[in-house]
Amino acid sequence: MLDIRIFTIVIAFVSLEGQFIVSDAKDDYCYSVDKHPYLYGGTKTAYAIGDHSITNTSVPNCEPVQIWMLTRHGTRYSGKSEIKNMTNLLPKLKKKIIKNHEKHGRGHLCKEDLKGLKAWELDPNVSEDKPKYLTKQGELDLKTLGARFKQYFPQLLNLDSNDLPADKYKFRSTDTQRTVASMDYFINGLFGNVSLNNTEVVPVEQDTLLKLYKICKPWVKLMKNASTNAEVNAFIDGPEFKNVVRQVSRRLGFDEDLPFKSVLVMYTACVFERAWVVDKLSPWCAAFVEESLKVFEYEEDLHYYTHDSYGQQLSTRVGCQPLQDMFKHFTKLEKGDAKDEPQGIFYFTHSSMLQLFLTTIGAAEDSTRLTASNYEAERSRKWRTSYLAPFAANFAAVFYRCDSAHKVRLYLNEKPLELEGCEMGVCDWKYLKQKLEVPGFHCDIKFCEV
Secondary structure (H helix, E strand, O other), X not given: XXXXXXXXXXXXXXXXXXXXXXXXXOOOXXXXXXXXXXXXXXXXXXXHHOOOOOOOOOOXXXXXXXXXXXXXXXXXXXXXXXXXXXXXXXXHHHHHHHHHHHOOOOOOOOHHHHHHHHOOOOOOOOOOOOOOOEXXXXXXXXXXXXXXXXXXXXXXXXXXXXXXXXXXXXXXXXXOHHHHHHHHHHHHHHHOOOOOOOEEEEOHHHOOOOXXXXXXXXXXXXXXXXXXXXXXXXXXXXXXXXXXXXXXXXXXXXXXXXXXHHHHHHHHHHHHHHHHOOOOOOHHHHHOOHHHHHHHHHHHHHHHHHHHOOOOOOHHHHOHHXXXXXXXXXXXXXXXXXXXXXXXXXXXXOHHHHHHHHHHOOOOOOOOOOOOOOXXXXXXXXXXXXXXXXXXXXXXXXXXXXXXXXXXXXXXOOEEOOOOOOEOXXXXXXXXXXHOHHHHHOOOOHHHHO
């Protein structure tokens, strides 16, 4: 994983009629020459920036018999409203920032950052006609992911000349371009240019396995409730974001604070562009120092915490369907009923479902709730969407048949998943069943029909 260099930022607050005056000791910070820029941006984090590699798949006196995976789609383009804002607002902001520096002598961008901004043009592939479509990087994300898993588990994922993937593997995706394409590229990474007739794409109104959060009536109603957004809105209206707006405005040469919408669209361009082309920095990231990027990152963590995780009591009930599916398959293997069981089961979904699932199994739970007022206290929080649910995030569970007790090995983004009672991601199957009995074996979603 890339090293992270933390810049010392001295920020002084002086309250004056509701305004925040900022003193930033990093006026000379130059993003373009930073060897270790801050690259984390919540669910818009590029998977490729991490050091993803499973180094150990062996379990003593055991053999792997099935792999079950839940995978988020790869890097995508932004949504329609975001594309519209970037198209309309960024060229105007670009002109004003350059004018501030060159004509008025205001602003603190270094010459390299200013040069990058001058040369910036929005990617011509970004189109309102193709919102949230998989990008070229997203195709590569999934193809290389499939290829690596083939290397990790050759016993399960290698085919001889007489094998047909349809006989041994199950693939299912939600009904969106980005997930279907992600599934196709993953398959290509596993088996090359094969044609499968058993891939399944389920319409959203019928998809209780991978997109229940879109059709569960009480959940949908809860997500629309103003109280669900209260903590996020309070954080955006709080001192941390006021400070970000002031710092960005000053850094770019504006005498008065920019509208929050303008700061947000620059941040949106920053996080998406550095994910679309991972070996190139976005000029818009130069508007932010590291601390500002971390404030935005916390806002997204807080959003998903209160929408798809421990901030809602219903989360484990909405996220239990994939766990129940995994438990059903593993239980058949435990009982020796493996005649019709595939060697690999692969599901392709979205960040919300992955996060709901991780909440259901009790992963990355903090001892203190994330709120609008504890940003400082939660800098070392476990619930970090940059690590948990970046583009192409994936959860893998491998069932091992052993000489004595069966084992299950858990991975999140190609690293052993830390789960209470398991050692380096290796769990006794008996223990896992007991620990997750209610969501795993008693996943009742009838409440969704109310």
